[in-house]
Amino acid sequence: MEKKQNFSRKRKAILEVLRGTKSHPTADWVYQQLKPSFPDLSLGTVYRNLSRFKEDGTVVSVGVVEGQERYDADVTPHSHFVCTVCGTVLDVEDEFVDPESDSEVSRILGVRVLSHQVVFRGFCGDCLAKLKAEKGK
Template sequence: MNNLSEVFKDKKLKLTPQRIAVYKYLKSTNEHPSAEVIYKALQPDYPTMSLATVYKALKTLVEVDLVQELNVGEGNFRYDGKVCPHSHIQCLSCGKVDDIEGFCLSDLNDSIKDHTDYEVMTNQVYFYGLCKECKNNIDNLHED
């Protein structure tokens, strides 16, 4: 929480209860929820908070690098409370998104320098496959 208030103070931004709630929710989950999922999860404790407020809070949290915005190609964004460099994998069947742990792609930025005249600042790598549950369901269908 101290980091959150320090970042907002440094950026001269107001730390609202809604921004705190969205940030805490993202830090408390390994899921990669959409704004709509966050909105529904916070509704019981914040009944007057609108979906637009959630979107605005997310936009601000992304801008100050406290939250990562993911575009896994489904027409809307998902959000991640982990901002250290890591990759994601999405199930092509159920749509679940997970972190890929223990595999760092930060040296990819150095590797790519010989292939472009851009100054590479960051990267975002997505993998796609079948989660364990969906693969098991498919395997079970083939056994019948």
């Protein structure tokens, strides 16, 4: 019985860590944040819970960035920007997402769209500044 309670506490902690950051973390980052408070936490437990959260719609996957899946606990409709140099992931406010696009795509293709995701890629502000500084030399 105690094991189930620990599992629930760990699951809750994983979700709280995700909800407490805007950094779009990896499973490894979540694990590193919680390991001091939960010494018996395994990376497998983090992955299993993240998978469960994705399945039930509690979190979304932003996609794989630099070889690791990134997660977002903000499930409201919005897009993301991914820096192709450093891997930073930023939220793009929902005014760039047309709420009618799902129904329009459904109508045009004769399908039923359940969700969509838009990802912008390029240089973040820091990497852009470094690139400009290097060109100025």
